[in-house]
Amino acid sequence: MEAFSNMLLQAEYNHLIQGLKFRKELTISHLLFVDDSLVFTKASVDSCKNLKAIFYYYAAASGQLFNFEKSSLMFSGRILGDKIEAIKNIFKLNVVSRHEKYMGLPSTVGRKKASFFNEVKLKVVSKIANWQHRFFSSGGKEILIKVVAQAIPSYAMSVFKLPLGLCDDIQKAMAKF
Structure with a gap:
């Protein structure tokens, strides 16, 4: 995977693909x-053809094949339908909506974070219930809280900034227990 990463970085350096831009000096291609x-590039036919070539060259060099059956495409809301179809034909992949989950978390979060992360709170409250x-002794309760209840939201918190109200609700449930 290090070779694959280097191929993507080199392609980005040579302007064959363009990663997500966060600032002038910060882009993420994968x-x-x-x-x-997760691979990010500009939704252009040229960038996508270059990316597909990288997949092909990496597979030929390493013997590792990409599982296109388990792969999918996701576009920003500003991409037009004809461009989506052209790119979809390059990769022969399904297009997924914005609110699909990846590794148990939503891939994008809109303005209503509380509704997305309510599931995290419900998991904690369910365990405590x-x-x-x-x-349990007070020591047993403390261990359950530290090992189980606090571990559930920590993964989501490592990726997203959870709403303060949600954190307060989880903290209240643990304190009540």
Whole structure:
């Protein structure tokens, strides 16, 4: 995967693909997780053809094939339908909506964060509710809170800034337990 990462960085340096721009000096062309990859580029036919060539060259050099059946495309809301179709034909992939989940979290979050992350709160509250009718020592309760209840929102918090009200609700449920 390091070779794949270097190929993407080199392609971005040579202006064959363009990653997501956050500032003039900061772009991200890819994120790699164990055996999973997120690749970002400008929604242009040329960039996408170049990206597909990188996939092909990497597969030929490494022997690792991309699983296009498990892969998908996602576009920003500003991309027109004819461009989406042209790019879809290059990759032969399904197009997914904005609110698909990736690794258990939403891939994009709109203005109503509380509704997206209410599921995290419900998981914590559900765990605590299951423990309510059992007899635990105060030390046992503390361990359950630290090991289980606090671990549930920590993954989401490592990716997103959770709404303060949601954090307060989770904290109240733990304190009540």
